[in-house]
Amino acid sequence: MDKKRIWEAVRPYVMILPAMTGIVLFVLYPVAYLIKLSFYKYNLMNKDKSKFIGTDNYTQIFSREDFYTALLNTVVYTIGVVVLTLVLSLIIAVWLNKRKRFNAIVQAGIFTPHIISIVSVALVWMWLMEPNHGLLNFLLKTFGLPGSTWLQNSSTAMISIIIVSVWQNIGYYTLIIVAALQSIPPSIYEAAALDNASKFQVFRKITLPLISPQLFFILIIMTIGSFKVFDTVKIMTGGGPNGATTTLVYYIYEFRTNSIGYASATGVVLMAIIALLTVVYFRVLSKKVHYQ
Template sequence: MDQQKTRFNAFVQAGIFTPHIISIVSVALIWLWLMEPNLGFLNYVLKSLGLPTSQWLQSSGTAMISVIIVSVWQGIGYYALIMVAAIQSIPGEILEAAQLDNAKRRHVFFRITLPLISPQLFFILIIMTIGSFKVFDTIKIMTGGGPNNSTNTLVYYIYSFRTTNIGYASATGVVLMIVIGLLTLLYFRLLAKKVHYQ
């Protein structure tokens, strides 16, 4: 039974991590097909369930949410793998001691598990923040910044000025670097003391 559970866990982990190693171009093209308003698989499923369909990437109201869905789906495997490794690295003796003391599950989670995986959570928070500012490939392939500039992120905004005004694009890039630097510094100032290193 344990062997079957281990195989199942390995299969699930592989399934979650696989999108991260696939080229973002391939991922974006697959989701373009899935989100196609008339022939797309997502609208087909919604229609089959009797739910209203969506314009996905063709509407300025849903385009950014659609891009976020694709980005999260593509990157979540990397963060999930880090979290699984962090949870598996928690010493079993600590959890056994908590069980012997009849500690409640929520107490075990908030007072043992969470502090022990806090370094990994802190790392993921910083990497996700930086990554959210760097989203470019998905937008370039799927929306081109549209419709009506609804998915025009700062990085894509810089890219759009690469030929017409390189100086302005460079200055905006410096601003982006400063914003990311300030956010990272803020995280360290506010959260670094709450991170428990073993």
């Protein structure tokens, strides 16, 4: 009898043990180690030469101009990507929602970029955006518009990267929104039609609230994802020109060989920012989300 009760108490822990082992080993321990490293001037190859410097790394981060540049770049990138992707995929999804054969083809086409490796995508776009012999400038010139410098000028580089990310993301999120739209019961629309509601009213009062859980999910996933952007930056601009596209993760990456302590401290700061964002989202936005 007693034995059974002990087992009952212990059982849940035993059951989550395998998953927890993984989480502790590959998530919690590395995070703890990262925090530890952030207090050192760390010498990876010769531990005797590492020096505990307290919070010096953090002081340095917050007194360096390039950190704020990187932070600002990341915020600009995130807002750009999240807003553009969300608005565009919502529009496309509403359009695709009418079940037609043609729409299925369009949907497949829009989804394709998502399954292509980001490396190939970035390389092809680099070629398209080449200012002298790239296709985009050629098109602009054919229509009598001035060409852009795209990636090679610090004022246009960020928007160029945002365009590529949006182009790659849009299909995936359209798919999620289309699925959400189709799960709305038609009876609600019929009731609205009987009440002579205008199209805009229907969209604002019925469609948006009913797909808000999915939109909320997209918002969180995309914000976190965009905050961690690295691959497009690494391939297309290397953080330049003149730091115009250096995002936080790329900033950390730049310090990987010679200032591991400083890079770790920046990593901790990034983690804190993302945690904060997530908490704020859940606190503020979750009240506006309508769960059926």
